[in-house]
Amino acid sequence: MPYVVERKPLTLSERIYLPQILAGMRVTLRRLFAPNVTMEYPEQRPAIPTGYRGVPTLVKDPHGREKCVSCQLCEFVCPPKAIRITPGSVEDQPDRTHVEKGPQAFDIDMLRCIYCGLCQEVCPEEAIFLQNQYTLSGYTRAELVNDKAKLYELGGTLPDQHFKWDKKKAAAEHGNTH
Amino acid sequence: MTAVIELWSGLHPLLQAVIKGLAVIGVMFPFGGACSLIERKVSAWMQGRPGPNRALPFWVAWVPGIGLLQRLGVFHLMADGGKMFFKEDPVPGHVNKFYFYLAPVVGMIPALTTVTVVPFGAYLNEAGKMVPLVLANLDVGILAVFAVSSLGVYALILAGWASNSKYPFLGGIRASAQLISYELSMTLSVLPVFLWVNVPGGNGTLSLFDVVSAQNGAWFGLWMPLSAIVFLVALFAETNRLPFDMAEGEADLVGGFHTEYGAMKWGLFFVAEYSHMLIGSGVFVLLFLGGWNPLPWVPLADVAVWLHLTTQPILLGLLSIGIFLGKALFFIFLFMWVRWTVPRFRYDQVMKLGWQKLLPLAIANLLFYALLIAWIQTRN
Amino acid sequence: MISAPKPDLVTVNIDGKDIAVPKGTNVIEAARQLGIEIPHYCYHPKLTIAGNCRMCLIEMGMPAVDPATKAPIMDAATGKQKINWIPRPQIGCATNASPGLHVKTSSPMAREAREGVTEFLLINHPLDCPICDQAGECKLQEFSTAYGRGYSRFVEQKNVKPKRTELGPRVTLDDERCILCSRCIRFCKEVAKDDVLGFVDRGSYSTLTCYPGKQLANNYSLNTVDICPVGALTSTDFRFKMRVWFLKETPSIDTESSVGANTTVSSREGVIYRITPRQNDAVNDTWMADSGRLLYKQVKADNRLLAPSINGAATATEMALKAAADLLVGRTGPVRHDDDATPAAHRAGAPYQGSVAIVGSGRSSVEEQFLTKKLADALKASVSLVSRVGQGDKLLISADRNPNVRGALVTGLISSLPSQQLTTLAADIDAGKVKTVLSIGEDLTAAGLTAAQLAKVAVVYLGTHQNATSNAAKVVIPTLTVFEKSGTFVNQQFRLQKFAKAVPGPAGVADDLVTLASLAGAATRSTVASDLGTLWSAIAAEVKPLALATYANVPATGLLLDATPWAALPFCEGETLHFKPAASAAATA
Numbered sequence A: 001m002p003y004v005v006e007r008k009p010l011t012l013s014e015r016i017y018l019p020q021i022l023a024g025m026r027v028t029l030r031r032l033f034a035p036n037v038t039m040e041y042p043e044q045r046p047a048i049p050t051g052y053r054g055v056p057t058l059v060k061d062p063h064g065r066e067k068c069v070s071c072q073l074c075e076f077v078c079p080p081k082a083i084r085i086t087p088g089s090v091e092d093q094p095d096r097t098h099v100e101k102g103p104q105a106f107d108i109d110m111l112r113c114i115y116c117g118l119c120q121e122v123c124p125e126e127a128i129f130l131q132n133q134y135t136l137s138g139y140t141r142a143e144l145v146n147d148k149a150k151l152y153e154l155g156g157t158l159p160d161q162h163f164k165w166d167k168k169k170a171a172a173e174h175g176n177t178h
Numbered sequence B: 001m002t003a004v005i006e007l008w009s010g011l012h013p014l015l016q017a018v019i020k021g022l023a024v025i026g027v028m029f030p031f032g033g034a035c036s037l038i039e040r041k042v043s044a045w046m047q048g049r050p051g052p053n054r055a056l057p058f059w060v061a062w063v064p065g066i067g068l069l070q071r072l073g074v075f076h077l078m079a080d081g082g083k084m085f086f087k088e089d090p091v092p093g094h095v096n097k098f099y100f101y102l103a104p105v106v107g108m109i110p111a112l113t114t115v116t117v118v119p120f121g122a123y124l125n126e127a128g129k130m131v132p133l134v135l136a137n138l139d140v141g142i143l144a145v146f147a148v149s150s151l152g153v154y155a156l157i158l159a160g161w162a163s164n165s166k167y168p169f170l171g172g173i174r175a176s177a178q179l180i181s182y183e184l185s186m187t188l189s190v191l192p193v194f195l196w197v198n199v200p201g202g203n204g205t206l207s208l209f210d211v212v213s214a215q216n217g218a219w220f221g222l223w224m225p226l227s228a229i230v231f232l233v234a235l236f237a238e239t240n241r242l243p244f245d246m247a248e249g250e251a252d253l254v255g256g257f258h259t260e261y262g263a264m265k266w267g268l269f270f271v272a273e274y275s276h277m278l279i280g281s282g283v284f285v286l287l288f289l290g291g292w293n294p295l296p297w298v299p300l301a302d303v304a305v306w307l308h309l310t311t312q313p314i315l316l317g318l319l320s321i322g323i324f325l326g327k328a329l330f331f332i333f334l335f336m337w338v339r340w341t342v343p344r345f346r347y348d349q350v351m352k353l354g355w356q357k358l359l360p361l362a363i364a365n366l367l368f369y370a371l372l373i374a375w376i377q378t379r380n
Numbered sequence C: 001m002i003s004a005p006k007p008d009l010v011t012v013n014i015d016g017k018d019i020a021v022p023k024g025t026n027v028i029e030a031a032r033q034l035g036i037e038i039p040h041y042c043y044h045p046k047l048t049i050a051g052n053c054r055m056c057l058i059e060m061g062m063p064a065v066d067p068a069t070k071a072p073i074m075d076a077a078t079g080k081q082k083i084n085w086i087p088r089p090q091i092g093c094a095t096n097a098s099p100g101l102h103v104k105t106s107s108p109m110a111r112e113a114r115e116g117v118t119e120f121l122l123i124n125h126p127l128d129c130p131i132c133d134q135a136g137e138c139k140l141q142e143f144s145t146a147y148g149r150g151y152s153r154f155v156e157q158k159n160v161k162p163k164r165t166e167l168g169p170r171v172t173l174d175d176e177r178c179i180l181c182s183r184c185i186r187f188c189k190e191v192a193k194d195d196v197l198g199f200v201d202r203g204s205y206s207t208l209t210c211y212p213g214k215q216l217a218n219n220y221s222l223n224t225v226d227i228c229p230v231g232a233l234t235s236t237d238f239r240f241k242m243r244v245w246f247l248k249e250t251p252s253i254d255t256e257s258s259v260g261a262n263t264t265v266s267s268r269e270g271v272i273y274r275i276t277p278r279q280n281d282a283v284n285d286t287w288m289a290d291s292g293r294l295l296y297k298q299v300k301a302d303n304r305l306l307a308p309s310i311n312g313a314a315t316a317t318e319m320a321l322k323a324a325a326d327l328l329v330g331r332t333g334p335v336r337h338d339d340d341a342t343p344a345a346h347r348a349g350a351p352y353q354g355s356v357a358i359v360g361s362g363r364s365s366v367e368e369q370f371l372t373k374k375l376a377d378a379l380k381a382s383v384s385l386v387s388r389v390g391q392g393d394k395l396l397i398s399a400d401r402n403p404n405v406r407g408a409l410v411t412g413l414i415s416s417l418p419s420q421q422l423t424t425l426a427a428d429i430d431a432g433k434v435k436t437v438l439s440i441g442e443d444l445t446a447a448g449l450t451a452a453q454l455a456k457v458a459v460v461y462l463g464t465h466q467n468a469t470s471n472a473a474k475v476v477i478p479t480l481t482v483f484e485k486s487g488t489f490v491n492q493q494f495r496l497q498k499f500a501k502a503v504p505g506p507a508g509v510a511d512d513l514v515t516l517a518s519l520a521g522a523a524t525r526s527t528v529a530s531d532l533g534t535l536w537s538a539i540a541a542e543v544k545p546l547a548l549a550t551y552a553n554v555p556a557t558g559l560l561l562d563a564t565p566w567a568a569l570p571f572c573e574g575e576t577l578h579f580k581p582a583a584s585a586a587a588t589a
Ligand code: SF4
Pocket: A067, A068, A069, A070, A071, A072, A073, A074, A075, A085, A119, A122, A123, A124, A125, A126, A127, A128, C130
């Protein structure tokens, strides 16, 4: 069903158009003397609002342990296929014996990333976050592919309170082992 | 003083012409650059941002107060110029090289040539007679302006065609169609002015200087407003400025005729565009806004008398140039002002406006003033 | 063939719809025929019924009859016979269809029962889907989505069990994830006949384990991974390699023996990650041997032939094809004097008519064998095949280790069964009768030719991997593995089964059909089609047993061909799953 929008017939001054232009020019003239609204970028930096979606990064838990388990859900969900993960098993570590799996390689191609944040949304381990970082530059394409080391460097540690592996350990020590 | 004048008159006419030509180039190129800077600043301010304000050569950074010039972006002017000259100038493989190189030159020629026939000031000679300041005081004045400046369209057509790619080609086509369409209304709109200037009994003239002289009283803009408006609108179209920049149309034509151009070749097109703007504004001021006459009913000669400048031809000349340029620069600003107010017309709207609105209006206007003048004359 | 007696049909009513099913069908299968899924874990159509997961609970009832008169009791409201619904849920897997049985699969009671079962299954489940290889094809995941409550009421500590128990060389067990359905135990006992698995301990401490001193090491152990409804049993080879939702599945055929087990090849972006069985109730049910699952490793093997070569020097495919054609055709066919590339010595005439021997392969597809036959006919070449005989395991590996000897019989490439040694060819070479040998993927030294004999002849080798023959060959043209091409095999039942290309071949390696078609074209001085569509019209026209087949219309489960022309041949296969050798079949009949 097409929806027809009735148009008001134009008045004479609207049809002559020049008065309309003059009215417009009044507006632009006022803007000419209005104060600037932009920010002097390198000196002034915007306050990053919470929930800002900057460069995706990998984070560690408060004890500095790798959180990502290379489930590849982010790789799966990423609309422009920017993420590439090589999963692999990891050695038992005393503080998280159940991990078993972690990324051997984790690349995010920032030339493809569209900052949609779906990777953060989907991550079951809360290991990938789009943080404050918003400037990004490089001389080659390869420089803009963030590898695992770079991602952890950018990501740092997030003070979340899940301590998943500590809970596992506590359960094991509690005696619920076989 | 007189020595300078004598030296000048003693020079070979050819040498004189060369010096005049160099002067035109020496003025118009920096002027084009300055206009582009003004354009960037005005655009920025209208859009609520500071505009270019970063460039500062390090060797003058110590000068106190230089910061203001920096904020005004003055050094961007030089940076832009330097960039134009030194940046890589790619020539796509698919273009027709000869015409591709020719087009910007063809664009510059009419732009620089017309400057020479536009009077930009006047002074009183010993005899107390007004003498125009103009590089070539031609009797055909306005005709020379129209004839030469309309050659500018060939540059666009040539550029569009020689680029051998679709967008430039469309841009060239649009440019030619639009410029031809508006040329008509433009010419018709100035005819009433010359009808009035050439009152029967006088010796017929098309000189722009005479037009200014005829505006010692009321300016033509005041009592021929329709002529002025039609001329102004056509002027926008002729200079390819928004809302008529069909030939460029960066949204739909990726830059139109100059899509394939870069560096100084591209720069030449822009100097030409700004020269056209300046000449167009100048001609408008001369025809409708009293030229160097400071106010309606206040001719320059009277001002000279009040200020005791009748015997100071150089000072008076500078004053007249100032008044004239002031008016012309306002029009340059108007061009920019309109650019950020009115969105680009659709191509069919441009054509419709040219042929169905402006042309009949210009003809009706011409008839009206012709009859009016005839009626006034029969009354006398 | 003895036709099975027509089974008695009984009519049952499931969710208000009547369906007639053979007697003995259980409710899960009956519902499946109606397109209704009854969630289940422990029931597997090819295993006995254990009934221990309780996921398949349904509501069930029988038409009411007056106990005294046996007259139906009618329901006044509906005018139909009244149903006596049993007040507690029943398991669908162990309930067989009986006349008049009424079932509700999604009544509130059934739903509630499933939700309860799900909640119990999840209390000790580690919920490590992010690292679990089963995620994406896990029944527990699916049914938790459908019947789980989304949050846990369990406030106690969860059980912690061993995460990485190696049950055998190829199977790793994650005890925390096991839901104790016993499918794996039943498989080992009933199908693999290798009873090694069992549960120990009680309650929530129950743990799957191998009997002391035993290992889950039989050649069918990976089937337990396939049937494990959760991620408890994982394949050590595939573990943590790739998430299953990235994998592209391509139907293929196991080439390790003439059983021709149906398989699914899972690949991502041109890399094969695993091979799993594909159900075909007439061939392999839902099983396959572990050995067949590792065959994908040959795709990336170090000794893979990747570039054509002439006398050991790498060259372009066209050059190698031309050189091969010169060796085969230049000596035999009518000579083209305008062709400068023909060696001068060969222009004199056709003195070597019949001097070419072709060693075809029981591993080639039917299409390739058809083209080989065309080539052999044009060259008047002798054709032999090499047979490989091993020990059949009575299950899914037969004695004949070539997947497609019967294809060679059907296409007429050979008319008698091949032998393991190429004694005739060896004699011909010694006698100087054979000057050129074309080997299609067969290692001639392994088949009994000596290096000296090979040196006497010009060998053209078409194969996937390097071996003694390819080293000795004058011209080597690399070919594709079964994963990189499409085609058909004829298995021991004379069942025509097709396989499809799962991954692209290595860059620069031409399809086998293109290579053979080009050689056949050179031999017949004509253009021979190499694409499956056109080729199959030629096959259908020229090969009588395949007259009605085209590649496109071979069903997924294969097309059974008429085996009678070859019934007298002494095939070496013994009995395997769904196959009785003709001789013993005749004996039992
Ligand atoms: S970052 Fe998160 S979603 Fe991505 S692989 Fe690691 S755990 Fe999975």
